[in-house]
Amino acid sequence: MHPKRILDLTLGSVLLVLAAPALLAAAAARALRRPPGGVFLRETTTGLHGRPFTLRTLPVRRLRLDALSRLPHVVRGEMSLVGPAPLAPGAPGAGAAWRHRVKPGLTGLAQVRRGSPLPWDEPLLLDQHYVEHHGMGLDAVLLLRTPAALIGAARRRGDGRRRAHPSDADHRVRGYSAAE
Numbered sequence: 001m002h003p004k005r006i007l008d009l010t011l012g013s014v015l016l017v018l019a020a021p022a023l024l025a026a027a028a029a030r031a032l033r034r035p036p037g038g039v040f041l042r043e044t045t046t047g048l049h050g051r052p053f054t055l056r057t058l059p060v061r062r063l064r065l066d067a068l069s070r071l072p073h074v075v076r077g078e079m080s081l082v083g084p085a086p087l088a089p090g091a092p093g094a095g096a097a098w099r100h101r102v103k104p105g106l107t108g109l110a111q112v113r114r115g116s117p118l119p120w121d122e123p124l125l126l127d128q129h130y131v132e133h134h135g136m137g138l139d140a141v142l143l144l145r146t147p148a149a150l151i152g153a154a155r156r157r158g159d160g161r162r163r164a165h166p167s168d169a170d171h172r173v174r175g176y177s178a179a180e
Contacts, residue, residue: 084127
């Protein structure tokens with residue numbers, strides 16, 4: 001078994017057990033409101049090698065339970081803890097060959113940098129950079145930075161201010177496109 005899969009299975013299982021009470025409470029609260037279509041949102045996304053799978057998400061933003069509700073996909077092996085954001089077939093960048101070399105993830109470069117005032121195509125460039133340079137060291141850094149990024153995003157939503165982050169996206173080679 002690959003070390004990344006061992007990390008996904010081990011840490012994903014631990015996180016799922018820890019998050020289970022909050023997820024069950026959120027699912028019960030949502031079920032009481034009887035949303036049309038059920039408790040979970042279902043979306044077809046592309047995974048490793050471009051294989052489609054149905055992504056189930058509990059649409060609750062508090063404490064990022066929506067992301068944690070995707071942990072069963074990590075434990076099953078459809079997703080990874082770290083990787084490019086899952087995209088629906090036909091979404092910009094979803095068909096890029098580089099994207100299909102790794103599993104989509106709960107967090108990644110683009111997710112950690114979310115909320116910064118970056119160009120519109122920056123998430124695709126960050127996802128592509130991750131795919132081209134991924135490894136256990138980068139995964140560990142991103143897993144450690146994710147909680148701080150989530151707290152920072154919550155603070156930015158609370159007070160309306162955003163901090164600028166430098167970006168190298170404006171220095172790309174002319175004609176460069178992450179979607180190809």
